[in-house]
Amino acid sequence: MADLNRRDVMRYGAAGVVAVATVGMGMQTITAARSDAAPQSPAAPDSRDFDEVYKGKKIKGVHNSNGKHELRINNKKLALTAIDTLFVPEDGSAPHVGVGYISAVNHYDPMEIDADANKDGLKKLAKKTVDTLGDLELSDEAAQEHRH
Secondary structure, three states: OOOOOOHHHHHHHHHHHHHHHHEEEHHHHHHHHHHHOOOOOOOOOOOOOEEEOOOOOEEEEEOOOOOEEEEEEOEEEEEOOOEEEEOOOOOOOEEEEEEEOOOOOOOOOOOOOOHHHHHHHHHHHHHHHHHHHHOOOOOOOHOOOOOO
């Protein structure tokens, strides 16, 4: 057996520590990936969600806690974009800044969805969209998201 000096012991020992650390980190990554892939329990439905018919068109709205609400008209998605905007209420109450949602249909008329007084805002937006469309249907382009 070859003679080992202190320098060789340190070199091989350091290489062994690095190898063990690398394997350990790899195992953590694999374990984390498996736990992420595990089925997540679905979030409880929001009481404001709806799925109904309005003026002959099926409207469906789903409120998501991350603000990415979903709206469909006759099973076609209408992409919504959240923007900060100034609201001037029609009832004469004080103007306020809030989050408004716009789409290809109501681009210049943001709708509040999340505020307490506007908890049914997504449904109002769906109905307003149907009123604007009349006999027309949403195009496939209405589902394309855009940023402001």
